[in-house]
Amino acid sequence: MAENSDLSVLIVDPNPGMRGNLHNMLAQAGITKIDYAVSSGTAIRQLAKKPFDIVLCEYDLGNGSGEQNGQDGQQLLEDLRAHKLLPPSSIFIMLTSEGVYSKVIGAAELTPTDYVLKPFTVDMLQQRMRRAITRRAVFLPVHQLAEAGNIGKAIEECRSREAANPAYATDFARLRAELLMSKGEYAEAELVYQIIVINRAIAWAQMGVARCQFAQEKYADACATLEGLLSAYPKFMAAYDLLARTHEALGAQETAKKILEDAVAISPNLVGRLRHLGEVALETGDVVAAEKAFKQVVAKAKYSEFRDPEDHVKLVRTLVAKGDTGQISGVIRDMERSLRSSANVDACRAVAAGMLHEMTGNRKGAATEFSNAVSAIAVSRGLSTELKVGVVHSCLNAELDAQASELMLNLMNDTDSGVSMDDAVQVFEKAGRHDLAEGMSKEIKHQVEELIEHASEQRSQGDLRAAVDTLNAGLRKAPANMSLALAATSAILKQLDDLGWEAQLGKHCATLLGRMRLLDPHHAALAQLEAQFAHTQRKYGIAALVESEHQRAGDVRPVGDQVPRDKVQSA
Structure with a gap:
């Protein structure tokens, strides 16, 4: 052939x-x-x-x-x-x-x-x-x-091939919805899935609707969709995972744990699901279920090329909660013997050993190991924000103030961490360390001033897009900073006026104005910026933008920022 x-x-x-x-x-x-x-x-x-x-x-x-x-x-x-x-x-x-x-x-x-x-x-x-x-x-x-990376063209190609290949029309619609989701256009993707459900009532399309609802934080709707899906298709495993995450988002961790336990009983071999069960079980205080789940994760991932040393740390954290010092030593030995040496492994081994010393009252040993963990984290790649924030708390407990501040500052400046400047301050405030929180606030103020100055230079040189990108990057780290929001809105309006209307940028501008109305409704510059935005919309014949879901809900995160704050606060 x-x-x-x-x-x-x-x-x-x-x-x-x-x-x-x-x-x-x-x-x-x-x-x-x-x-x-x-x-x-x-x-x-x-x-x-x-x-x-x-x-x-x-x-x-x-x-x-x-x-x-x-x-x-x-x-x-x-x-x-x-x-x-x-x-x-x-x-x-x-x-x-x-x-x-x-x-x-x-x-x-x-x-x-x-x-x-x-x-x-x-x-x-x-x-x-x-x-x-x-x-x-x-x-x-x-x-x-x-x-x-040509997602827009891929979506258009889906549309044309949908019409040209009627036998695969539904599959092309599904692919189009997935591509829309990858762009963050959840409402449009949901509509595509809804049409498929109406026409064909396909299980994966119902799952797609639920995924879009979850992404838009319409958790009650997502629950109803997923429960209906599982009622009709009780072996549709991915629905259990998303339903558990939805209940977590609603604060119902016990319900989430039960859903995951039901899923594991049906299909017990998926490492990701077992890991999730262990995390939820530990959060709810069910150390027996957490220990069982994390032991299975460590065993099943033993031969993976992508073994994650954090699984051992999670098992150790569970055994600490259980008070089982004997098993902890064995887990640490297994980590040392079976994992290839790397900065990530060194950091996780030090964290686990530090927790063991802390548990047995060896404060000096714990301080040494947590200090070693901070050094290893500095050259590591891919360790989770949750682990790093946990090390910050451990450093504070061990009176390693300099290491705690250094690690928190690095997290705050890492665009992928999901830790905002406000989060960084709150970690220290919640630990009762107002002195460290004050020092962090001063550093943040200095960084914001430098960022605004840099964007102003870019703008004066005519590089409007770079100025907007710089300020938006700052907003992802300090979403409630009024100075950044004002500077970003002004830069966006200048770009829209000079370079032409862009729908996504217009929506983002509307979101920033809504955020500033929440932060400081009487700010002197706000009315002027709103009037300027209305003038720009009229200039291009754009109908007034309605407030987004985020604005109506009082959400103060930038468009596209999907990092849940409770991930940082609960770590």
């Missing part, structure tokens, strides 16, 4: 005989560009080097002796999805003789393109592959645009 000659395939199977059989089957289909992986680790390394058109993956990636010495196909797929090593345009087919329902449903909920039960014939495999390849060809242009 000449049409398949350009396709590349990765076979993931530890059995050399099965690899040979699959090679022969592929050759009969005209496919010759074939690579091999004998384990999840080698598969990940192959996929990190280059993408493959098709991945044929054996579910059981053990050594054939029954010993579980590696990840299974489900855990591999979970890692590939989480770390974006499997492009949407790639075909992933799971090959399995697994008869255990919980494992099969676990693989299915990670949405492989297909899964084929053994034994299978050449004709059967070719038929499944042909169907997947045909579908892939229809969607490939859209995926290529999206992978290149």
Whole structure:
């Protein structure tokens, strides 16, 4: 089959005989560009080097002796999805003789393109592959645009192909909704999903509606949608995860824990869900459930190329709550033996050891380890904000004021941390350290003044877009700073006047004006800026912008800032 000659395939199977059989089957289909992986680790390394058109993956990636010495196909797929090593345009087919329902449903909920039960014939495999390849060809242009970062063009391509391919119209609508969500256009994406639900009542479309409602913070609506979905489809696993997060957002952690426990009982192998269950259980004080969940996470992730040392820290935190010093030492030893040395591992080991010393009353040992943790965090990459804020609190308890302030300042200046300047001050205030909070406030004031001055220079040099970007970056760190909001609004209005109307920028300007009305409704500059905004809208024939959901709710975060403040406060 000449049409398949350009396709590349990765076979993931530890059995050399099965690899040979699959090679022969592929050759009969005209496919010759074939690579091999004998384990999840080698598969990940192959996929990190280059993408493959098709991945044929054996579910059981053990050594054939029954010993579980590696990840299974489900855990591999979970890692590939989480770390974006499997492009949407790639075909992933799971090959399995697994008869255990919980494992099969676990693989299915990670949405492989297909899964084929053994034994299978050449004709059967070719038929499944042909169907997947045909579908892939229809969607490939859209995926290529999206992978290149041209989301707007990808959405337009979806629209045109929707009309030209009626057999795939619903699938193109789904892809269009996903692309809209990736742009943060949740209301429009929700409408697309709602139309699909009305016309077809498809479960994934109901899930899409709920995801959009959650993103817009319409939590009650999301709960109702998800509960209706699970009533009709009680094995739709992703709905449990989102329903749990929705109840968390509503402050109902106990309900969230019960939902996750129900999901784990149905499909017990997804590491991400087990981790989430452990976190919620620990938050609710259920140390028995938290310990069980985190132990499973550590065990199941043991052979992953992406092992997260924070899982060990979470297990240690649970054992501290339980008062089990004996097990903590074992967890730390396991971390030292089984994880490759790195700054992240060093930081997590020091945090865990510090918690153990703290628990046993060794204040000097705890202070040493927490100081070591701060040093390691400074050169680490990818550690969570929650862990870092926890270390700040530990440093305060150990009277390491300088280290606590240094780490908090770094978090505040990290655009990806989600820690605003107000959050940084509140951490110290809540710890009863008004002196440190005052020092942080002075540093923040100095940084804001420097940022406004820098933006003013950019604006005076005619670089309006750079000035707006600079001020918006500052607002993400200090969303309630009136000086920044005023400067940003003024810069945006100047850009809109001089360079033309941009819908998203206009919406952002309206949001900033609404925020300033909440912060200081009598500020002398506010009326002038509102009048200027109205004049700019009239200039371009734009109808007056209505207040956004964020303004009506009294939300003072910038547009697009989705970081929940309780993540910082509860750490």
